[in-house]
Amino acid sequence: MQKRAVVSVLGKDQVGIISKVTTVLANNHMNILDISQTILQDFFTMIMLIDIKDTADLDHLMKDFKVIEEELDLTISIQLEDVFKSMHRV
Template sequence: MQKRAVVTVVGKDQVGIIARVTNVLADHNMNIHDISQTILQDYFTMMMIVEMADKNRLDDLLEAFEAVEKDMNLTISIQLEDVFQAMHRI
């Protein structure tokens, strides 16, 4: 069963952020349903809704994102969509 997740990326703006993050998603066979990104002063922010074929591989994805975070000094998080929605209800 397909599950959706929310990926957020924040860090100092620099060349290649979108390329590195989306390459990790492609390597893990994840489709991007929606994407929004902006630059706030010198800071890059991006939020994506992605479709996961196998939510059991979430740990592998997080490990791959750790390398990107370290190399590019970013903060990347991923949460299953239902968990994200539950956390952001008023």
């Protein structure tokens, strides 16, 4: 069965955020299924739905994101999609 996770990126808007984040995903062979992005009072908010094969990969992905988080001063989190489904869907 397809397993999906939500990647959320929050931080100050600047050049290259999308490119850097998506590069990490591509390097980890993860397919982006949906992407949405807004700017709220200077704050960049991007939410992506990605396809993951197994959760072991997430550790590696988190490590890679850690680097960009520090470089661009962002907060990136990854959460399995189930948690949103169970909170918002009956």
